[in-house]
Amino acid sequence: MAKQRVIPGFGLSLGITITWLSLIILIPLAALFIKAAGLGPDDWKKILTSPQVLAAAKLTFGASAAAAAVSVVIGLLTAWVLVRYDFPGRKILDAMVDLPFALPTAVAGITLTSIYAPNGWIGQYLEAWGIKVAYTPTGVWVALTFIGFPFVVRTVQPVMEDLALELEEAAASLGANRWTTFRRVIFPMLVPALITGFTLAFARAIGEYGSVIFISGNLPMKTEILPRLIVSQLEQYKYEAAAVIASGMLIVSFALLFLINLLQRRLNWQAR
Amino acid sequence: MSRPSATTESGPVRWLLIGLAFVALSLFLLLPLAAVFVEALRQGWDVFIKAFSDKAAASAIKLTLLSAAIAVPLNTIFGVAAAWLVTKFRFKGRSFLISLIDLPFAVSPVIAGLVFVLLFGARGWFGPFLQEHDIRIIFALPGIVLATVFVTFPFVARELIPLMESQGSDQEEAAVTLGAGGWQIFWRVTVPNIKWGLLYGILLCNARAMGEFGAVSVVSGHIRGKTNTLPLHVEVLYNEYHFSAAFACAALLALLALVTLGLKTAVEHFTGHTTKGRH
Numbered sequence: 001m002a003k004q005r006v007i008p009g010f011g012l013s014l015g016i017t018i019t020w021l022s023l024i025i026l027i028p029l030a031a032l033f034i035k036a037a038g039l040g041p042d043d044w045k046k047i048l049t050s051p052q053v054l055a056a057a058k059l060t061f062g063a064s065a066a067a068a069a070v071s072v073v074i075g076l077l078t079a080w081v082l083v084r085y086d087f088p089g090r091k092i093l094d095a096m097v098d099l100p101f102a103l104p105t106a107v108a109g110i111t112l113t114s115i116y117a118p119n120g121w122i123g124q125y126l127e128a129w130g131i132k133v134a135y136t137p138t139g140v141w142v143a144l145t146f147i148g149f150p151f152v153v154r155t156v157q158p159v160m161e162d163l164a165l166e167l168e169e170a171a172a173s174l175g176a177n178r179w180t181t182f183r184r185v186i187f188p189m190l191v192p193a194l195i196t197g198f199t200l201a202f203a204r205a206i207g208e209y210g211s212v213i214f215i216s217g218n219l220p221m222k223t224e225i226l227p228r229l230i231v232s233q234l235e236q237y238k239y240e241a242a243a244v245i246a247s248g249m250l251i252v253s254f255a256l257l258f259l260i261n262l263l264q265r266r267l268n269w270q271a272r
Numbered sequence: 273m274s275r276p277s278a279t280t281e282s283g284p285v286r287w288l289l290i291g292l293a294f295v296a297l298s299l300f301l302l303l304p305l306a307a308v309f310v311e312a313l314r315q316g317w318d319v320f321i322k323a324f325s326d327k328a329a330a331s332a333i334k335l336t337l338l339s340a341a342i343a344v345p346l347n348t349i350f351g352v353a354a355a356w357l358v359t360k361f362r363f364k365g366r367s368f369l370i371s372l373i374d375l376p377f378a379v380s381p382v383i384a385g386l387v388f389v390l391l392f393g394a395r396g397w398f399g400p401f402l403q404e405h406d407i408r409i410i411f412a413l414p415g416i417v418l419a420t421v422f423v424t425f426p427f428v429a430r431e432l433i434p435l436m437e438s439q440g441s442d443q444e445e446a447a448v449t450l451g452a453g454g455w456q457i458f459w460r461v462t463v464p465n466i467k468w469g470l471l472y473g474i475l476l477c478n479a480r481a482m483g484e485f486g487a488v489s490v491v492s493g494h495i496r497g498k499t500n501t502l503p504l505h506v507e508v509l510y511n512e513y514h515f516s517a518a519f520a521c522a523a524l525l526a527l528l529a530l531v532t533l534g535l536k537t538a539v540e541h542f543t544g545h546t547t548k549g550r551h
Contacts, residue, residue, distance in 0.1 A: 007360045007444050007452035008276050018352035018370070020346075025375055025423055027385035031397065035390050052444040074296050081293040085286055093293070095537045101476075102529035103305075105381075106484025108524040110510050111304040114311055114519075146300060169278040178281050199340060200377075208487030209381025210503070214510065225459040231490060234386065239395055246383045253378050 010146025029250075036247035039240055047244045053229065059137055059224040061252075065206035071201045072194055074145070082153070083160040100146055105210025112143050113215040135217035140225060143211040149160050149200030154185030155197040156190060160176055162187060192267045199260040206253050308526045323509075323520035328497045330453040332505035332521075339413065339488075339501065340481040343420040347477055350415035351428025354468070358463075359436040360444065371432065376425045384422040385490025387417055411493030416501065419487035424477045431473030432466060439465055468543045472536060483525055 012090065034042075045054065081087075082094050115125045116133040126133055133139045163186065171181040209227040216223040224232075226249055233242040280286070313320055323329060354373055358366055376384065390396050392409040402409060409415045443465070447457045463470070485503040492499040500508060502521055509518035 002473065005361060006448050007441055007457070008448070009356060009458070010361050012454075013353040013357035013360075016350060017357050020350040020353075021369075023371060024418070025372070029375075029379070030390060030423070031386045031391050032383070071311070076295050077289065078297065081290050084280065085290055087290050089294075091537070093297060095533050096297060098299050098533055099305065102479050102483075102532045103528065104485060104503050104522075104525045107308060107483070107504050107525045107529075108304065108483040109485075110506065110518060111307045111311075114515075115303060115307050122299070123308065137414075145291065148305070149300070165279045166307060172279065178285075203378050207378075207383070209380065209382050209489075227380045227444060230382050230386060234389065234490065236371065237395070239390060239393070242386055243390060246380075246386055249380060250378075250383065257378055 009189060019167075032135050032243055032250075033247055035240065036243040039244060043240070044244055044248075047241050048248055052224070053226075053245060055221045056224050056226045059140060059207055059223065060089060061165045062200050063137060063140040064208075067141050067205050068198045068202040069147050070141075070145050071149035071152045072198050073157060075197055075201075076150045076190070076194065078149070079153045079156040079160055083157060097150050100150050105208070106214075108211040109143065109214035112139075112211065116142060116215060134215050135219075136224060137216075137223060139215040139217075139256060140212055140223060143215050144205040145207055147211055148205050151200040151204065152194065152197030155200065156193045159190060159193040166197075195260060195264050195267065199257060199264075203244055203253055203257055206249065281307055290338075308519060308523050311515065312523040314519075315516045318447055319516050320520045320523075323522075324515035324516070328500065328508075329505060329517075329521060331497045331500045332500045333524075334412070335416070335500065335504040336482050339416050339420050340478055342417045343424055343481045344474060344478050346421055347424050348428050348470075348474055349529075350425070351432055351473060351477075354429040355432035356458075358433060360441050373426050373429050373433075373551065379488030381419075381423055381484065382490055384487040385419045387422075388418050398465050410491050411442075411495065411499055413499075415491035416488050416499065419491045420481050420484055423484050423487045424481045427477035427480060428470070428473035428492060431476065433471050434464075435466055435469040448462075468539050472539050475532050475539075479528060482528060 039047075078093075078097060082090060082097075113120075113134055115121045116126070116139060117126045118124065119136070120134070123133060123215070131138070133142055167185055168181050171185045172178075178182065207227060209225075209231075212225055213228050216225060216228070218224050220230050220232075226245065230242045230245050230249075233239075233245065281289070354369075358370055368520055373525075389410055391404060392398050392415065394403065394410070396410075409418070443461050444457050448463050452460070481501055482501075484501075485507070486502055489504055489507070492501065494500060494504060494508065498507065502525060506518050506521045506525070509515075509521065
């Protein structure tokens with residue numbers, strides 16, 4: 001590092017950052033992987049392919065993907081309305097979008113359960129149609145969508161605000177109607193942000209615990225998500241199994257984030 | 273907003289989209305929020321008030337405040353130091369470091385609790401040593417604080433990094449040439465520039481610290497009146513079918529969320545600039 005530093009504090013801030021990062025995040029996570037690696041590949045395979053883990057993984061990743069996909073639709077609509085239109089209540093709507101970030105997950109969990117329970121505000125009408133939400137995989141999906149869609153709004157919104165109106169004017173002057181302009185001009189520019197939003201919502205959903213466990217009912221093989229399965233392993237003092245499931249989850253989420261980062265970089269590069 | 277008509281939609285389409293967004297967000301956001309307070313007050317004010325005079329509730333509130341009072345300042349110091357490091361200096365591994373700071377966002381809260389159980393639990397690495405010296409970390413305050421610190425780790429840094437990056441270092445460099453010392457620059461130049469972003473980061477960090485459920489639930493052991501934070505107390509009450517009391521405590525936490533959002537909006541109003549980011 002030959003360049004001279006003008007501003008002081010490099011050593012101190014580096015020291016604090018690395019120390020705190022190592023103590024709180026890196027060493028504990030390393031301990032988790034070491035604990036899991038203490039078991040051989042055979043044990044890993046046995047734990048990770050047990051029917052209960054497979055069922056929980058299917059539910060967790062499936063419901064997370066479905067929730068992130070719906071979040072993209074709701075998030076795009078919300079961001080569009082907030083950025084493009086002026087209407088009474090816009091500011092309040094804008095502030096409300098952050099509610100799922102700020103609301104403690106346990107509060108979201110018991111509240112969503114009470115709303116979607118068979119006698120709840122929404123649940124009773126769905127029940128009449130024969131749709132059950134609480135204590136089913138659908139309930140897991142509802143909770144994860146609640147948690148996930150603000151991520152999409154908040155990643156798409158700034159990009160939308162920066163869109164150049166000239167491009168839309170050009171499209172209109174060339175005879176494109178609004179829908180064509182949206183489809184062919186606006187939407188492609190939003191794709192990288194939508195992918196980022198999807199990823200963030202998906203990653204958050206995979207690990208989500210508090211808002212899900214109340215509405216899901218946690219029936220093994222049916223409505224038990226992976227984080228809940230880890231807790232139940234811990235409650236049975238199966239530390240190794242818990243560590244293996246957790247490591248598997250982390251590896252998958254890190255890999256996903258990495259892959260989608262790569263994809264996004266490529267898209268960004270193409271858009272340039 | 274008067275836009276040229278070529279770049280906006282016809283009236284009906286516009287109102288249809290606004291209407292759709294309103295319906296979606298009302299169902300999704302307002303209804304749950306209303307439900308918390310309606311359920312909390314279902315059996316009247318007396319039951320609502322009584323939920324807080326309970327001994328276990330009082331101790332849960334105390335523990336929640338205490339653990340946030342420890343975790344938030346620690347992560348604030350870290351957040352400021354980390355933001356200073358990655359925005360004032362360019363060095364090898366800088367972008368890797370930024371990704372590491374974000375790492376806790378990709379880790380399930382349950383796993384954040386689990387790692388500390390594996391380290392300090394009775395059968396964890398340091399378990400025998402801790403037992404010998406009669407130090408309790410898991411199922412006690414230190415474990416709860418550690419788990420809280422883990423999940424709230426990136427909040428302050430995440431707010432400050434984009435803000436300080438966009439402000440650049442010109443003012444600090446000017447202060448250096450005028451002979452100011454490091455701390456002088458920090459307190460008299462940097463802090464006044466970043467105070468709103470810093471405040472907002474601390475608010476978010478605090479809201480998450482007080483509301484954290486998954487990570488704390490794993491390390492707390494749910495000892496009533498001892499290691500239950502307010503969110504855990506909500507769970508206990510709910511599982512014991514004390515719904516009104518559970519929702520009363522939940523309403524208190526929901527109020528905290530609303531105050532956080534209100535302050536956030538106020539901060540944005542004051543600074544005239546948005547602090548929207550990923551959380």
